[in-house]
Amino acid sequence: MEMKKSSRKMQAAETKKKIYDNAILLFNKYGFENVSVDSIVEKAEVSKGGFYVHFASKDAILTEMINDYVNRLDFSYKSFAENAPEDAKTTDILLSFVDQITDTMEKIGYNLIKLAYRIHIERNNENDSLLSYDRELYRVFNTLIQRGISRGELRNDLSAEMVSNQFVTVIRGFTYEWCIRYPEFNLKDNLRRHFELLFAGIRR
Amino acid sequence: MEMKKSSRKMQAAETKKKIYDNAILLFNKYGFENVSVDSIVEKAEVSKGGFYVHFASKDAILTEMINDYVNRLDFSYKSFAENAPEDAKTTDILLSFVDQITDTMEKIGYNLIKLAYRIHIERNNENDSLLSYDRELYRVFNTLIQRGISRGELRNDLSAEMVSNQFVTVIRGFTYEWCIRYPEFNLKDNLRRHFELLFAGIRR
DNA sequence: GATGTATACTGACTACGGTCGGTGAACGAG
DNA sequence: CTCGTTCACCGACCGTAGTCAGTATACATC
Structure with missing residues (x-):
């Protein structure tokens, strides 16, 4: 049309x-x-x-830029998940996925991430695509976890959706910590360590 | 003197x-x-x-108020840990501790917490007592986890200090999520669920 | 007691994000 | 073609957080 x-x-x-x-x-x-x-x-x-x-504001112009950028990012995350080796252990795939996200985050840079996080907390973002549970990032986690459950690698008494929501929340939370403790806080190491604990908790 | x-x-x-x-x-x-x-x-x-x-700023006056308040809070957290029943399971104590923190947070109120979190991300708070690893909150977790390890309830290949740092980061991270998704996001339920997963990962 | 210094305090000033009544040209309806 | 409406655009204006050269006085030093 x-x-x-x-x-x-x-x-x-x-x-x-x-x-x-x-x-x-x-x-x-x-x-x-x-x-x-x-x-x-x-x-x-x-x-x-x-x-x-x-x-609507000076922030809005930056938000528009960030949203565009993140949408492209999510697309690359999606292809990462699709290209994950079939025979690899689910937790290993998840771990390298988390690593990739961290690398990307550090490549984007502290300053921009901090701005994005500030804007998120300042404004009541109802229709923000970065927070939508439909966001590709959530879907990728969901797919990987679902596969892990059906393969018998992960506990089957857990909802894949709930676990993937938690994972994204954790990543966001650790990124927030990175922002407020920069540069002391090592994002990659801390996220890795935390996910290793989590994996011990969801493994069958 | x-x-x-x-x-x-x-x-x-x-x-x-x-x-x-x-x-x-x-x-x-x-x-x-x-x-x-x-x-x-x-x-x-x-x-x-x-x-x-x-x-130094309009924010600074609020920061001072918040710091005073949180110091008193931490004191009450400390007494909580000291009064925990000796025979209870460590993970149960930890869970009810997390619950208490959540309740306190919700009692303080979304508006004030959001302000505090915004200020933290806006400014480069080097000597902020809320972020100091010496803060009582970290110590309480440390003590409880240490006890759990020495009792053989928790894995002994983990550093209590590292685990307690992660716990606090998780709480802060979920609180951040609560701030940006208010009022949809249920802080208490989500934190509980996440800690249950984590406990499965650290239990012996 | 005289003199110099540190500092609590002043208030006019700046720079900034955001607002709002006004304007004129593009547009649709008849 | 005409007339009324819509809306992209204008720019003077507002309220705000924060600044800074200047002032007065308590204080230390001799």
Whole structure:
């Protein structure tokens, strides 16, 4: 159902993109905290009111970027799970999956993650795709755990959905700890150790 | 080594207390977000600059309140551990301890906890007593786990210190999840379920 | 007692995120 | 074509947290 946009809508979309692109440019150059909305609208050559037509807040523009990015990430997580060797132990696959997530997180960088976590706690994000239980990340865990149960590797008295929700919560929780204890807290080691304990608890 | 304060120091301490008391009063009445520094200094009858002599930020005044409160809490946690029945199973004691923490958290209230968690992630809290591994909360877990190990109830290949650090991280992490999913996320149930899994992993 | 210094305190000031009534051009209805 | 409506966009304005050069005075030193 592709529909040609009216010139007004076209113009609006172009304006939004101009704001977005210039904002990201400035964020990368000076850091989010050091970029004012005024400087964004100046560079994008729109008015302040124009900015708030397209974005609800300064945070919103970053949220949009992060959501786009995370959706692409989740896609790569999905392919990771699909390509996991059939004969490997479920807990080993899970562990290397957790490792991959940690690596990705550290690659994205402390600063951006911290911003995302701050925004999450500041705003009441009802329809946030990062928190939706439909998010691919939850599904991947669910699939792997389900497989482990049906293979008899994991306890069968547990709900795969509940366990995968817990796993994601744990990852988020440890990442939060990483943010508030940076750089002392070693995210990878601590997550590994915790999951090893958890695996001992869910193994059959 | 009690030393009589000079009149200047006395005066300063009095001013600080006047600011602090009036601020807390206003926070309780209108909510933290709805109280401006201007309104605090007006009520306390000091200048704005005077406020910033005693507190580094608006958040700092709340942090001070929270720290005081949590220190008292930790004291009550300590007495909980000391009064735990000698013959009870370690994991049962731990579980009811976690329950007590959850209850306390919910009694303090979502709003205040959320504020505390936001402040933690916004600022680089190096010498924060809430994060210090010397905090009583860590010690209580450590003691209980240590006892469990020496009684042969828990695996003896684990470091009690490491496990207790993980426990606190988990509680903080689930509380963070509670903050960003409020009110959908049931803190108590989810924490219970997770600790039950963990206990299966550390039991001998 | 005179003199110099440290510091509690002042308040006008800045920079910032966000708001809102107003405007004009694109658009749909007749 | 005309007329009324919608809405992207404008920019002056607001309330806020935080700053800083300046002031007055308690205090230490001689």
